[in-house]
Amino acid sequence: MKRHTLNHTSNLVTGSSTSFAAALFFFMLGISAGVFTELLMNSTEKENMINYLGQYLLLSNYNDVSFSKIFFSSAGNNLILLLIMAVSGLTAIGFPIALAALTYKGMALGFSAALLIDSMSYKGVALIFTSMLPQNLILIPAILIAGIAALNVAFHTISNRRFGMKKSLVESSGSYTFINIILIVAVLAGSFIESFISPLLTQLIV
Structure with a gap:
């Protein structure tokens, strides 16, 4: 039973090159959209955004930063995104929502990276690597x-x-739940790094 679950879990991640290509395409599409959005902004908007991002990427005011607040903010945002994608898979016809979520995540990253590079040049590149x-x-x-x-x-x-959508969902539910539990742990680990480790690295160049 355990081997069957593990095999099914592996197939849910690696079983379809089409799903992999679609997920990667929409994520990269989001990154491109984020970069273009940043390029279209005027200088005032960019200055306001860099000040806003500074609160989350820890570019300034370290003494006023609540690292636990950043952790809960990061974990909350990413877990909500994870939940949206998990539910979209279970609803079958809601899978475009998962693609939209991937696009959103890519857009946020592309915009932030482009803004740092555009506003801070080489220092911005360094901040991308640390923050x-x-x-x-x-x-x-x-x-x-x-x-x-x-x-x-x-x-x-x-x-x-044709065999029943409910039956198909039941067959996949165990492996799908197992995958998402692992991903929740991964998100919490990433949020911990963002909150407590990245700030320390960023301080070296700020």
């Missing part, structure tokens, strides 16, 4: 895997609808 890269080495794969799993569950349910 954004460490946690996203975990968060990005977790979000992508969540999207791929949601797509695979939805496609499996739709393709087997």
Whole structure:
């Protein structure tokens, strides 16, 4: 039984190259959209946004920063995104929502990175490596895997609808739940890095 569950879990992540390609495409589409959005902003809007991002990327006011507040904010935002994708997979026809979530995540990252580079040049590049890269080495794969799993569950349910959508969902529910539990742990780990480790790295160059 355990081997069957593990095999099914693996198939939900690696079983479809189409799901992988779709998830990656929409994530990269989001990054591109974020970069273009930043380029279209005027200088005043960029200045306001860099001040706003400074509260979350820890670019300034370290003495006033509540690291636990940043942790709960990061964990909350990413877990909500994870929940949205998980539910979209279970609803079968709601899988476009998972693609929209991937696009949103990519757009947020693309916009933030472009804003740092545009506003702070080489220092902005360094800040990307210290304030954004460490946690996203975990968060990005977790979000992508969540999207791929949601797509695979939805496609499996739709393709087997003649046998009953409810039956297909029951077959996938155990493995799907197992995947999402692992992803929740990964998101919490990424949020911990963002809240307590990335700030320490960022202080070295600010």
